[in-house]
Amino acid sequence: MNVRRIFIISVLAFFVLLFILQPDSENVLTAPLQSTDRVLAFGDSLTYGSGASSQSYPLQLQGLIQKEIINAGVPGETSSRGLERLPALLQKYHPNLIILCHGANDIIQKTSKNILKENLVKMIRMSKETGAQVLLIGVPDFYLFGFTTDGLYKEISKQENVLYEGNILSRIENDPELKSDRIHPNAKGYGLMAKAFAEILKKYKIVE
Numbered sequence: 001m002n003v004r005r006i007f008i009i010s011v012l013a014f015f016v017l018l019f020i021l022q023p024d025s026e027n028v029l030t031a032p033l034q035s036t037d038r039v040l041a042f043g044d045s046l047t048y049g050s051g052a053s054s055q056s057y058p059l060q061l062q063g064l065i066q067k068e069i070i071n072a073g074v075p076g077e078t079s080s081r082g083l084e085r086l087p088a089l090l091q092k093y094h095p096n097l098i099i100l101c102h103g104a105n106d107i108i109q110k111t112s113k114n115i116l117k118e119n120l121v122k123m124i125r126m127s128k129e130t131g132a133q134v135l136l137i138g139v140p141d142f143y144l145f146g147f148t149t150d151g152l153y154k155e156i157s158k159q160e161n162v163l164y165e166g167n168i169l170s171r172i173e174n175d176p177e178l179k180s181d182r183i184h185p186n187a188k189g190y191g192l193m194a195k196a197f198a199e200i201l202k203k204y205k206i207v208e
Contacts, residue, residue: 028163030133030204033096039069040095040132042086042123043102046139046169046193047073051180055187058099060194065207070095078105079119086123090130097206098127099197101137101169104183107150108142117152124160135200138166140173142183147173163204168196 033039041047041058048071049056058071072089074082082102089095100123106116120136127134138153149166157164171192172178178189185193201207 028161028204030163030206032208033067033206037067037096038093039065039067039097039099040072040089040093041069041099041101042072042082042089043100043137044073044077044082044104045075045184046104047071047099047101048075049073049190050075051184052187052190055190057185057190057193057197060191061099061197064194064198065201067207073101076105077102078109078111079103079116079123083119083122086126090127090132094130095127095132097133097135097201099135099137100124100127101139103139103150103153104142107139108183110143113150113152117156120153120156121160124156124162128160128162133206134160134162135197136160136162136164137197138164138169140170142173146170163200165196165200168193 047056047058049059056071056073058069058073062069070093074085079102100120102123103116103120124134124136136153136157138149140147141150147170149170154164154166172185172189173183178185178192180186198207
């Protein structure tokens with residue numbers, strides 16, 4: 001292999017690594033929420049708060065950011081059902097921010113990743129069409145060692161240019177002291193979710 005070819009490969013490898021390591025959500029345009037703006041927490045049991053519903057992450061997050069948060073989590077829901085349900089909620093509440101945490105049941109049921117990705121992208125685009133900002137939450141693959149967050153979530157966040165948090169659920173799933181059962185967080189776990197989401201919203205000046 002000649003020197004020129006080695007140089008080209010090295011340069012390409014550098015830019016690939018730079019792309020992989022670039023900060024999540026770095027180029028997303030955001031706007032501060034006004035006092036009357038609403039937040040829609042949309043998802044399945046992880047949003048609903050199964051295991052500690054009186055201390056779900058939407059309820060705890062509401063206290064941290066002092067904004068009205070509508071808990072639209074439905075236990076057991078797949079992304080396909082979520083996609084059907086979302087339009088009516090957007091029309092009813094006109095939220096200014098969507099926290100989208102969906103896909104756990106697709107992963108558990110081993111639904112096609114292509115279907116999951118397609119559904120999440122449609123939800124994001126549907127939300128953005130109404131003028132809402134979107135924070136996408138990465139869901140772990142419960143079949144992988146270490147409960148690694150499925151890579152499709154980060155792909156989608158980059159593709160659709162939305163805010164992204166991909167670490168907190170994986171961290172909770174790896175710590176039995178933060179869970180109420182094999183999958184769902186307990187009150188402390190939901191509290192950590194709320195704190196992680198609040199930090200992102202404050203970092204990007206969506207809330208103070």
